[in-house]
Amino acid sequence: MKLLSVSQLKASAGQVLDRALAGKPQYVVRGGAVVMISKADLITGVHWFVILAGHERLQSARHTQINGLACFTLRGSMRSTDVRLNSADGFQAPTVCQCDLIFLLEKSLLHSNLGTVSYERQQAIKRKLIEVFRIIPA
Numbered sequence: 001m002k003l004l005s006v007s008q009l010k011a012s013a014g015q016v017l018d019r020a021l022a023g024k025p026q027y028v029v030r031g032g033a034v035v036m037i038s039k040a041d042l043i044t045g046v047h048w049f050v051i052l053a054g055h056e057r058l059q060s061a062r063h064t065q066i067n068g069l070a071c072f073t074l075r076g077s078m079r080s081t082d083v084r085l086n087s088a089d090g091f092q093a094p095t096v097c098q099c100d101l102i103f104l105l106e107k108s109l110l111h112s113n114l115g116t117v118s119y120e121r122q123q124a125i126k127r128k129l130i131e132v133f134r135i136i137p138a
Helices: 006-021 055-057 119-132
Strands: 031-035 047-052 065-071 082-085 096-106 110-116
Touching: 006 031, 047 096, 096 119
Parallel strands: none
Antiparallel strands: 031 047, 031 110, 047 065, 065 096, 082 096
16 A cells, blocks of 8 residues: 655545546445435435445446435434434434435436445345335345
8 A cells, every 4th residue: 555645645635526526436336335416406415325226337338327315414203214324334423314215316426435335224225115115026
């Protein structure tokens, strides 16, 4: 591993920010990852999303959109359609993943990868999606 000086780190951070502002993500997003998106037509501002997409769609230049579940800071009690996320998933504050609405997200707007949703929470999200959308597993 190469160690960087403080000035090199600052320059690198500036480049990452410039790329994010230009809509050019600098990392590979994996399914189940929690990422930030700069804007969505249905939600104003910046929000975290749990990505629901296979590796093939994420890597494909032909596909410009992916599905995601919006995450919100927990205020009050959880709804029956929410799954709670915590520090194991990268969040500092109690957060919920809203599982009853799937957003169509532009891949070019994704930036600031927070991490990967823990295996336990991935399973909870799968169970909640099956319950909410009444999906019959094969």
